[in-house]
Amino acid sequence: MKNVFVIFFVILAACSSSKGRRDSSSVIITEADIRIVIESIKADFPAAAGTLLEKGVKHAASLWRSKDGSGADFADFVKQNYIPDPVKRKAVFSKISGYFESLSGNFNEITLDLRKTLDLSKGEIDDIDRMFGNYSAGSHVLEDFYSNKIAFAVALNFPYFTLAEKEALGPEWSGEDWAMARLGDIFVSRVPAEIDQAVVAATGNAGMYIAEYNIHMGNLRTEDGRRIFPEGMVLLSHWNLRDELKANYADKSNGGEKQEMIYRVMERIIRQEIPEVVINSPDYEWAPFSNKVTRSHEEVETISEPDTRYSHVISIFKALKALDPYNPEMNSAILRRFSVEMEIAQEEVEAMFKSYLGSPQLIELGKLISERLGRELRPYDIWYDGFKTRSTVAEDFLTSKTSALYPDPESFKKAMPSLLRKLGWPAERANYIADKIVVDPARGSGHAWGAAMKGSVSHLRTRISDDGMDYKGYNIAIHEFGHNVEQTISLYDIENYMMSGVPNTGFTEALAFMFQSRDLMLLDVSEDQGNKERMQTLDRAWSLMEIMGVGMVEMKVWKWLYENTEATPGQLKAQFISSAVEVWNDYFGPVMGVQDSPILAIYSHMIEVPLYLPNYAYGQIIESQIEEYLKGKDFAGETDRMFRQGKLTPQQWMEGAVGKKISPQPVIDALNAALKSPLP
Ligand SMILES: [Zn+2]
Structure with missing residues (x-):
């Protein structure tokens, strides 16, 4: 159920390397240089917007290296390229936006083409297919854009706004202001190749x-x-x-x-x-x-x-810490992971996790599980999976239906408008969306690959055997279809290209899972829902507790690492264990009735992809919140409305979508209701 996103901009933002050059990696423009340039621009254009000018010059200066020219060259560059007139600035923005759409969209088409043999169930895979398939035509764009100075022109006129600034100013911004801020996210830091490579090496070793x-x-x-x-x-x-x-x-x-x-x-x-x-x-x-x-x-x-x-975590920590000086505004791995990648402050995530983990309903849920098991709970019961339900409809029967309806990709493609109508879209709108999605035969289990420019289509990849689509394949295809619908709305119905997309994967997964859960309805099969929904609620609440717990441990450990930068592997081990036990005793002890377990420190993610775990709980909260909100509402209309917002920050997207900030409260409310009704 993998979803392939357009990663071009992510690559741009992430691999700001400057290969093959030595010694030219440090900032050379001083505070005094910056002052002089700003004053001279102000003298020439008294009306130039003060804060924007300062922000732009500082930002461009932070990216300028000796290989780009001297301090005087920088001053000249700024004078020549700064756009003081707001009307002209808008016109230039619209051009840049178009150029980026072309780059991103066409590189995406090249990648789709070069990977055809690898991804589609067509013909044999030869070595040459792998060589082309793994080639990335767009991977050097960023480097080129520093050499030809496009990066500096963008940074100077469309500077970077931190998350805190986006949250504070965003609610007042126009769509265009937002899109300009998103353009400012592209050239954020410029890290020397050897420092990037050290991160790759450290995480690679841990992965092995x-x-x-x-x-x-x-x-x-x-x-x-x-x-x-x-x-x-x-x-x-x-x-x-x-x-x-x-x-x-x-x-x-x-x-x-x-x-x-x-x-x-x-x-x-x-x-x-x-x-x-x-x-x-x-x-x-x-x-x-x-x-x-x-x-x-x-x-x-x-x-x-x-x-x-633990020595692997220390190596990764040191490699990530070496990036700090190149990110003047986001100068710690914690800030970058949360405020930049997840676009939410670490403190907000922690507060959200605490409020969920401390909710008394979890203690009741623990009691219920203990009753079902007929024994006291053990620490490993954080992985209890007895709430899983099976469909009451026989799978063979479903497969007989899906394989008759969908013998090949074309038949699924033809059915898409009617599937969308069943979900509530009016005929014309259903055709509009379905026209922008094609169906391909996948080699793997399937995925949804979005378009990256208007005029292109998104691809629903699904596995269909010679006997037609089986039920499992159909179920996955409906999930991927949900992704494709999101990809279409959040590209075609967004005014400014730089705002296309969703804030993060949690938002698109929400829609995909909502499609998937309606798969039987779309097949005209009615199912006795019975306790299914209630069991799912209990299951989801329990696994959210577990994944939040491990996220809490990581946050504690990484804060400690930044306070103890010379820690030895032995000291880090002790800290991992004490953090895990602390989180356990604070939140899990009361639920499980057992104290002092270090079990939350077992996750392998903590060793190979540090600080990623909080993402899972964050994503699940977002998904649940959107799903709970949509219950009983106009599914199609609300989906259109929500996903037309584009790439706001997650908090502002959620606020616009459901009228509230991101919160685990809907999961707690659903759990509360599920606990009140007796189980079979
Ligand atoms: Zn998915």
């Missing part, structure tokens, strides 16, 4: 470390020497360990013993007490409770893993 962190489950032993997992079972930490733990809820006889053992393994990993020799190795037997290792029934002396897990 995690990719090989397998536990040979068949080699685990109970204290009385029994093997309880199948011979040859190998699980990757932490994802496979967690999934096996979830699967064991169904094993009524031995599930509990297996879950306890997996939990013990996880604790040994977090605390780095795991014997180094048992990681990714089938050669030893390991009893995780006593931590004894044997080989051919002989006990073996071993050493524990030497805090390698």
Whole structure:
């Protein structure tokens, strides 16, 4: 269910490298130089907008390096390129906007073309297809735009506004002001290639470390020497360990013993007490409770893993910290992750998480789960998955319908206007949207690839076998169709190109999941909804608690890292454990009835893609809030209205969409209602 977004601008903003040049990476324009230039412009054009001028000159100066010219060259450049007349500035903006649409849109078409053989189920893949398919024609644009000075002209006249400025000024901005601010987001910082490469290397190393962190489950032993997992079972930490733990809820006889053992393994990993020799190795037997290792029934002396897990985080931290000086306004990895990438202040995310995790309904939900399990809760029950429901309609029956209706991509394409009409769009509007989406046969399970300029179409990629579309494929195709509809509205119905899109993936996923949940209705199959919705609410509330908890741990740890920049891996380990236990005792202890568990520190994301976890909970909150709002409303009309807003900040988008800021309250309200009605 992958959704492929247009990443051109992300690439532009992210890989501001200047390959192959030495020593020319530091800022050379001084505060005094900036003052002089500003004063001379003010003297020439007394009417020039003061703050905008200052912002623009400072911003352009922060990107200027010695290879771009001397201080005098900079002053000349500013004098020649600054646009004091607001009418002229608007005219120039509209031109730049058009040029960017052309670049982004055409590069997107090139990428689609070059990847055709890789992505579509057509013909054999040769090496040459991979070579072309993985080539990125647009990847050097940014570098070129510094050389030809386009970047400076843009930065000077359309400067960058921080998140705080966008939040403060945005509500008063016109659509055009917003679009100009979005243009200002493109050239934000200019980082030397070697510093970018150090980040890539550090995260790459951590990724490899995690990719090989397998536990040979068949080699685990109970204290009385029994093997309880199948011979040859190998699980990757932490994802496979967690999934096996979830699967064991169904094993009524031995599930509990297996879950306890997996939990013990996880604790040994977090605390780095795991014997180094048992990681990714089938050669030893390991009893995780006593931590004894044997080989051919002989006990073996071993050493524990030497805090390698945490040394990777330190390497990534140091690499990311080296970026700080190149981001004068966003000078920490925390600020960049939250205020720049997620476009929400870290403090706001933390406050949101705290309010959800502290809600008393979770304690009731914990009691309900304990009753269903018939025992006291254990820390690993944060992964309880007993609220999953199955459809009451047989899948074979559904597949017989979908394969008859959709034998090939063309038949799905033809059906799109009528599907949209069933969802409530008027005929003309349904045709307008459906006309801008094509259906391709996918090699994989499917995805939605948006257009990046008006005049282009978005692609719904779906897998259809020779027997036609099966129900699973149909279900995914409807999800992707939701993405395509969002992609179409948020490109074609947006006035200023620079505002096209949505603030982040949570917003497009919301629409995709709402389409997906209406898949049976779109198939004219009625289903007894029964407890389905209520069970989904309980499931969603419980998993939101879990993913928020791990996000909280990461935020604590990274704040600590910035206060303890010379921390050793051992010190970081201690901090990870104490942060995890602290979050546990504050929020999970009261729900689970167990204290002091470090389990929230097990996530592998924390090691290889630091600070990404808060994104998941943030995205889920956004999705739920939009879904809850739309219940009982005019689905099509409201979808059109919301997604025509374009790429505001997430908070302002949500405010415009539902009249409130981003909040987990709708999830709590739904949980409250679900808890009040008895379960079967
Ligand atoms: Zn999706």
